[in-house]
Amino acid sequence: MHTHTLAPIDTALERVATERRALDTERAAYETFANRVAPLDVAVPAHQSTASQTLPSAVGVDRRPCGTDPIREAFRDTVMSVPHYDADYGESLLAHASGELSPELARGLQSDAPPPGFKRTLLDEVEDAIKRRRSLLDHLVTEADSLAAARSALRDVVAGLDSVWGRREGGASAGPTPDKLTEQCRAVIEDRQSLVQNRLFSSIHDGHDFCTYLYGDVDGWTYPVLSVAASLRRDIDALDSSL
Template identity: 35%
Template sequence: MSAHAGTATAFRIPTMDPAATAECTTLSCEAGAAVTAPVVVATVVAVGLGAFLAFAYVHDAIDADRRERRRVLAERDAFEAFADRVAALDSAPPESTTSGLNGSAVAVRTVDRVGPAGDVRLRRVLAAYRDTVMSVPHYRQEYDETVTESLAAELGPDTTVALASDGTLCAGSKSALVRRGRRAAEARSSLADAIGEEIDSLRAFEDDLSRVDRRRRCLIEHLDGISGSGADAAIDVWERLDDLERECDEIAANRQTTLSDPPMSPVGAVDTGGDRGFYEYLYAPIDGPRYPVLAAVSELAERIRTDRDCVANRLASAR
């Protein structure tokens, strides 16, 4: 995992291989690559040719976003609890401290080695951090960092330097820890809101795609119910299917606009997709298409084209 340095960490995203994540700017490139990935092909084979997976891509993305939002909110609550616990601690008297937020970088390595004989205030700070931030259910799987590494990544390396060099909790360090802990919580809250916006957006696109697919199925069922050649009806259905394909193009264009204007653009994020670091963060770690809506549009458009070809064959046979 790569941490965003600074005192207002918004979120962490996996380090990407730039050569493997070059930005794709067309629907055929983005969605085509996604739906032909081995894991997706394997899934299609597993469920059978009769299943239409397009909406499963979007549904799975919504589920993944919900899980991530719960994790982010757990981190927000943990940072708030940490800040509250530090705020309740007594700081050391001025004559017992030396540096505030200064000190030797070498001292950072000693912060998490405070033993029973160490300063009780420092031990309580570290215990508070372990009991809150490092105790979220997903901490080991997601970060697996020492208390020193996590403090430095989330609240700034100077916090660990100051704590180690002072050997206690001075007033300046206490104030900084509380302020930065609350700032980290606020950043998580903003991220949770952004993920919520993405969930709402996915639901809206899912509704749009579902409406197009329902109309597609109604057209085919209507044509199948006509006896004889039904040439006039077939021509009408063919034209309406053509309209539905254009609607798919419009949905894809709308999603492209959304991708270019994410609800959050983290400062300093490892962003190998231009302005799409937010979407890399959400969808790169999960199995399935990197762009679930575009993958769904691609499959639906392909099904519409297949239906249109069948209607054309019916017209040809009727001549």
């Protein structure tokens, strides 16, 4: 009777799964980008002088100065080529590099003569971008586990509500009381609130920002578990008053 009430949690689980796939794809793209950039020598523009084009090379590695053209090409081929890029970002190279790395690095990517230490700084920022995604992936694993546990507990509440409704209609007398169902809902709410409030991120975001990031544009709710639990509490209260 009340199984449709769990729909926000089902939607949330789908959103988490989608975000995990996207973040893991981005993590891999940044790692591939870093691997392509690491062997490049960008200290001197490719067009500067004939002498600069004949620097000694390590075996199997082209160490000729190349400017930033290959870096921009690698960025487009990796970071900007993930399947969801247009839908989720849809930005120019400059805008995306500025937001994901830094405005200074974005300007450096546009220059044929990047400042000293540019590549090292770029690779450091790329490593930070990878670490941020790994951290978010860890939080998404925790979120998926929390959603699944809450769904299981609230599914029991749904079954209990149906049982109470059946008793009201003259069915079997065994089953949970409205007070017991209320307590089950309360336990889920407290566990969920504790998780949201105590999440620790390496960035400035907190647990509430995390929920907004995941669910803020979905069907008018930002806290799927709390939304479902509150709906079930209203159903329990309404049924209790009619018994």
